[in-house]
Amino acid sequence: MDYMEEMGIKAKRASKLLAASGSLKDRALLCAADEIEKSADGILAANKGDMEFAKKAGMKDSLLDRLQLTGSRISSAADGMRKVAAQSDPIGTVISGGMRPNGLKIEKIRVPLGVVGIIYEARPNVTADAAALCLKASNAVILRGGKEAIRSNTAICSAMRKALKRSGLPEDCVQLVTDTSRESAGKMMKLRGYIDVLIPRGGRGLIRAVAENSLVPVIETGAGNCHVYVDDTADVDMAANIIFNAKTSRPSVCNAIETVLVHKDIAKEALPAIKARLDEKHVEIRGCSRTREILGGSVVPATEEDWSEEYLDYILAVKVVDSIDEAIEHISKYSTGHSESIITKSYGSARKFTSRIDSAAVYVNASTRFTDGGEFGLGAEIGISTQKLHARGPMGVNELTSSKFIITGNGQVR
C-alpha cells in the first residue's frame, strides 16, 4: 500500500476515535502547549538546520523570516494553543432546530469534517496553529509543509503527538507528510474518501494547482489583490493614513493593499498627501498617466500587469478614476475577492460600494489589514477563504466543521 493511503487510513481511524472522545481534546491541547515549550531547545535546533539549508539554497530574506523560529515565537505558538483550548467546543452545537407539524423534532448539529489536509509553504508556525484548530474541531489532520521547514515541522509534530498520546488520544490525529517532494502533494489531492477537505495555504500558484487538480474538495485561501478607493468626498488625512497602514504595516500579507484608486475630483489634493505618507517607507508608486501628471516623474508608469499584480512588497499601483462606478468596475475586474475599502463621507457612496463590491470583506473608512480571524473576533484562524462555497473570509474553528440533521420521532411515516 502507498504510504499516503496508509496515512489516510490512520487519519480516518483517528478521526473516528477523536469524534467520540469529547473533552479529551482540550486537555491534549494544553498538554501540547506545554510539550512544545518543553521541547523548545530541540525545535530551535531543528529550525537552525532548516535555516542553514534554506540560506545555502538562496532563500529570500522575507521567506527566511517566515521560516525562522525563536524562543518567543515558540511561546506564542504555545499560547495560541492554550487560547484555542479555552474556546468553547463547536462540536455538538445545535445550529437550528424545531418541531414539525407531524411531531418530528429536527435539529441541525455541528459535527467534525473528519480528516483535514493542509498543504502549505515553509512556515513552521502554521504547523502548530493548524493542528490545534483541527483538533479543536475534532478533525484529524494531515500536514504537508514546505520542504525547507521539514526539520522544524518534524520536531513540532513529534511534540504534539507525544501530548496526544499522553492525553489518551490517538497520535494519528496529527500526521506530518515527511516526503516533501512535489509528488506527495499530488498524492494528497487524490486521497478522496480519506481526506474530507484540503486547504492549500500559500502563493497563488500553489492554490491554483491544488484547486485544479484535487479530487478532494478544496477550500481556496489567500491570494489578495486588495484595493482602497478614495471617493471624491473622502477625508484626505484619513485616506492617506489608511493607505499608509494598509500598504506598509506588513506588506507581505494577503490583506495588505496593492492598488489605490482615486476619484479625479480629489486626486490633486489627495495624491500628494498619500505620497507624502508612503515616502516615509520608500514605497514605489506605479501610476496611471493622470497620477503621473499630478505626482511628477518620480512615479513609475503603471502597465496593465500592475492592476493584477500582488506585489507583497513596498510597491503600490495608483489609478485616477472618473467615478465610483469606474472604481467598482476596476475592482470587479482585477480583484481576487479578498478585501477592499472605500474612504468616503458620502452615505450613498458607502452604500453603493458595500452592496456592489463582491469580495469577502468590504470596508468603509477602515484599513483592509483587519481581515483576520483574531481581529474579527473568531479566535485563531486557519486561513482566509476567497471562494464562495462553505466559508468566505477569515475561517475560524466553526469553518472546520460540517453539520448533520438529527430527527427524532415516534413512528412517523410519510
Next chain:
Amino acid sequence: MDYMEEMGIKAKRASKLLAASGSLKDRALLCAADEIEKSADGILAANKGDMEFAKKAGMKDSLLDRLQLTGSRISSAADGMRKVAAQSDPIGTVISGGMRPNGLKIEKIRVPLGVVGIIYEARPNVTADAAALCLKASNAVILRGGKEAIRSNTAICSAMRKALKRSGLPEDCVQLVTDTSRESAGKMMKLRGYIDVLIPRGGRGLIRAVAENSLVPVIETGAGNCHVYVDDTADVDMAANIIFNAKTSRPSVCNAIETVLVHKDIAKEALPAIKARLDEKHVEIRGCSRTREILGGSVVPATEEDWSEEYLDYILAVKVVDSIDEAIEHISKYSTGHSESIITKSYGSARKFTSRIDSAAVYVNASTRFTDGGEFGLGAEIGISTQKLHARGPMGVNELTSSKFIITGNGQVR
C-alpha cells in the same frame, strides 16, 4: 469563442444585474409561473416529442415516468414557483454581526453565489424548480439536462425567459445548454471563473464524474444507500411499518432504504413481521444466512455487493447483526452518508446511534423518507447534499447563497 464560454460570460453579466435588482425577482417568478401555465399546450407537445423519442430509444418505464409531463405536473411546477416567490428573500440577511472593541462594526451578510450550473438527467420538472430557486437566491443559472428531455426543457426555459424579460430582468438569468452531447457537460466543468458552483443531480456515475473532473467547485448530491436498524428493544409493529414505508412508498428516490439490519435478539420476532408487510408489495428480500434461517428459502442469499447496492427498486437487503455496534460499523462501511434510522425503545441506543452515525440525516423511530427540503420546512429543495462542505442534507434557497463581511469604521488602522 466557444459557445459555452459565451454562455458563461452572459450568465456572469446577468448575475451582476440580478444581484442589483432586488424585488424584481419575485415579480419574475410569479410571471414565470403564469407563463408556464399559459404555455402548457406547447410544453406538453414538446414533451410528447421527447416521450416518443425516448420510448423508441428503449427508455425504462421508471425513467419514462420521470420524463413525462401532464397538465397537473405543469400546474404543480407553476405553484412551486409561486411558493418560492412567497418565501422571504435570503439575500441581504444579516447572518451575524457586532461591534469590535476598536469601534469597527462587522456584519456578515448573505449574498448570491453568482452563477450556478446544474447538470441533471431527463427530468423536466427539475428545470423549472432549479431555475426558480436559483433566481430566488439572485443567482444566474446554466441548466444542462438530459438529452431525452431537450424539447420539454427548451419549451420550459423559453417560457421562463419570456417572463424574465417582461419583468425587466435579463433573460440570461436562465440559460439552457442545448448541446446535450457528453462534451457539453465536460465544458461546463471547465468553466472556472464563470460558473461559481456546479450541482450534479442524478445517478452515482454522473455525480462521481462531475466531482472528479470539475475545475468548478461542486456540491455532490443524492446517492442514497440508506439503512434502518431494528434494535433489540424495538417496537416490532413500528419497525415493520417504518420499513414498509421507507422501502415501498417511492422506491426510486434517494431517501428510500436499501438495507435493513436487525438485532439478533429480536430477529425471530421482527423478521416475519417485516416480511409480511413487504410481501404486500412483492418486495424481493436478499438476506444473510441468519435471515434465511428465519425466513426460509424464498429469501435470495445476499452477496457482498448487496450491502453497497442502491437498488432504487422493490428489493431490500437484510442482515442480522449481533449488536448495535455491529450495525453502526456496517453502516459506516457501506452507507453513502444520506439517511439512516434506528428503531428502538432504548434511550442509550438512540443516543449512541445519533452520535456515532455520520450521515446527513440520522433518525430515531421515523422513516428515512422525510429527508426532503419540504418535509424539513426549508421550502423547495435544489437537491440533497451528501458531502460535508458548504451544505449537508436537503438544500433550500439559503444553501444557494454565500456571505460577505461588511466592516464600517471611522478611520481605524491596525
